[in-house]
Amino acid sequence: MLLLRPRPAFGALFGSGLLLAAAPALADPSPALDRFSFSVGAFSADPKFNASVSTPYGTLQSGDIKPGRVTMPRITADVLIGDSHGISFDYYQYRRDYSGGVANTTSLGNFGSLNTFGNATVNTKLDFAKLSYKWWIGSGNTVLGLGAGAAYYRATLGATALAGVSGQVRTLNESSSDNAVAPLLEVGVRHAITPDLRLFADASGVWKSSGRFHGNIYNASAGVEWFPVKNVGLVLAYGLTNIDLTRESGSADSRLKVRLQGPSAFLKARF
Helix, strand or coil: CCCCCCCHHHHHHHHHHHHHHHCCCCCCCCCCCCCEEEEEEEEEECCEEEEEEEECCEEEECCCECCCCEEEEEEEEEEEECCCEEEEEEEEEEEEEEEEECCEEEECHHHCEEEEEEEEEEEEEEEEEEEEEEEEECCCCEEEEEEEEEEEEEEEEEEEEEEEECCEEEEEEEEEEEEEEEEEEEEEEEEEEECCEEEEEEEEEEEECCCCEEEEEEEEEEEEEECCCCCEEEEEEEEEEEEEEEECCCCCCEEEEEEEEEEEEEEEEEC
């Protein structure tokens, strides 16, 4: 009996064809998303802040202050895993010093009162970084992203003032600094008019209700991306950030409330 055996090369080719036929085709990601992107830029904001600094004699309160426009560096990065999952990173730093007249009276109970007068200096600094997982819903020109992750923030708050404490004039020079990690939720929308011209809108919230250093940070922004060349583009956006953080320290707490609103610009590389 004569047995016909397929040649090894033909058998391998036939087997590969069966595997290719059985394997699902990988879809291209939405043109509104990039496999990897990295952005460096700045957020130019007109801040309004209110600071309360704890001292051994009570709380020194600045009241609502508008110190003038400030420019903050900002870095973002996004990695797409598969076609609908990704990792997102964001970092910015807010830093502002204010020197001016501060009139404040705080009751100290049986110990009298803390009266500030003349000029005072208020120093604020906030470092904020977030890392989140995102699930992108949709495969066309418009996708919706839902994200969850963690945010790290560190705030430094200080004040120097001339004050009257129970009838005696003293120079107050106080500073406090603390950091915390809090859960983060995000939502975003991306729309590609063309692969090189895209619109986006994002919102995120950080909320920590317990612990010595707690509060909330909310961000919202919307903008446009334009890529005059394949891998390098310009991002223009308008955003709003609201920060409300409290550091508990005995009977006197330190609190920082900042509202940032204004445009931002980034140079973005994509691959």
